[in-house]
Amino acid sequence: MNIRQVRRNVMSAIMTGLVALLSGLAVLTLVLILGDLVAKGATALDWNFFTKNPVPAGESGGGVANAIVGTAIIVGLGSLIGLPVGIGTGLYLAEYGNGRLGWIVRFLADVMNGTPSIVIGIFAWTWLVKPMGQFTALAGALALAVLMIPMLARTTEEMVRLVPHALREAALALGYSRWRTSLRIVARTALAGIVTGCLVGVARIAGETAPLLFTALGNLNFSTSILHPMQTLSLQIYVYATGPFDEWHRLAWAAALVLMGLVLTLALGARWAIRQRHASGR
């Protein structure tokens, strides 16, 4: 082996090590962030945190019960609006999406998947907050729904397209109409995949803050009315993290830990659902 050959092999080894190192660095970042969340958040977690409402600044104690309930309501309502539209769009793309409209919708879904969420917040503001003259949880839910549609549409489409064509043909040959075939055979076969998409979508909107800033606004009190301002965990973290009090910072970490737990549970659930599909497919 001449010198040149040795140099090339050494170069290859160095670069292999470098990309492995970079991967390690990326994973390390995640571990550090999660570690900080647990280390700083767990100490502030107690019963009061989940059951009490915020107390005035400077006082200690208090919790974020209103934000937890608010998150559930706004995310639930957003999903209620967003899931059917997103799944329907995905079914359209998979079933009838080979024409020009299909191309346009598919492209828009991919493009709008990256729309800044704050712009969607502006949109919800002009449509609901401005005409009603009031910040409402409903407007926040609408913004979150819009946010989840593009991603959901594309996931659903991919999952439905994975269903073998023979299944569809068999159903049609037995005299099933197309819509029944589509819903009862094809969509049902792809169900695990679609559920995965839904869970990922819900996980994504659960942590959103920007589109809620001037729609749901936040609320210091316990509120379950969707026609009034409402607090969410994400808004609460923002307020507490940027505030001046140590007690607030402590609560912000705890709220972040709870929010992260919620998001991770949904994400891991999604991963589990997709595993089920692959397991049954084999």
Place this chain on the structure above:
Amino acid sequence: MTTLPLEPAPTPAEPTSPPPVPRALRGVNRGDQIYRGVLTLLALTLPFLLIAFLGELIVNSWPAITRFGPAFVWTSVWDPVAGVFGAAPMIFGTIVSSLLALVIAVPLALGVAIYLTEFSPKWLRGPVSFLVEMLAAIPSVVYGLWGIFVLIPFLRTVVVPPLKLVFGWTPFLSGVFYGNSMLAGGIILAIMIVPYIAAVSREVLLAVPGSQREAALGMGATRWEAVWTAVMPYGRAGLIGATMLGLGRALGETMAVTMVIGNRHDIGVSLLQPAYTMAAAIANEFSEATTNLYLSALFEVGLILFVITVLVNAFARLLIWRVARGTAAGSRAL
């Protein structure tokens, strides 16, 4: 593959139109028509939303557009009291922080993608790609929290002092570092976009045919040379697309940046100084905008941001589609 515009492309798996068409396939069923109608309506939501977005943004920013004209983009006075608005500092801050994020994130993400597709042992692939994608699952506001209480102190005590010792004479690292700064914003953004760039790059590299690698290796290339001279050039368009996608994310990212960038309406060369971004301006000022003109100026900022991100994303998608045709690359990354 090109098809005539009005003809639906034939589905590959279907045999080319067998002569006798069963009744169920003729699409005359009433339920079928309703089903298709409902799905079409739902699918039209997205085009409708895009047009509605643009319409609302243009209508509401019209007062500002007519008042300040194109100068809005390059003037930098932002005075709500006097009613004079120029967005140059936030446009500058948005672009610089995003580029800074790309400079940090692209090598990192490419490294992850290359390692996962070309070098890593098989058992490690699943877990590592899962963990990297998990970075995308962390909410933006949590990144902001972490940025304020962990990243900024770390920068202040560990990173910036040596940097200043070596490069302190350059204008880019001049001034006192208080924490909230362009540097902090860029680093947080970089961490946030790594999973997107890595996930899409990985799908692009996976789409490169094995014959490309085999040919290079067969010619006597080392493994790295095969990657560098055969695989990467083959997927170049897709990799650029992945980078653009990351750029799109970075441009529109709001909460984390708002929390660490310092929100100062000023154009500064130094990365250690506070800055501002378009998204941060909307987040901070929208619900406090007292006059119609103020609100309108913020709408125009939103319009500019929206148009830029849509263009960047559209360009990115076209590039990615060229390589990994039709796949929703990266959309499944949380």
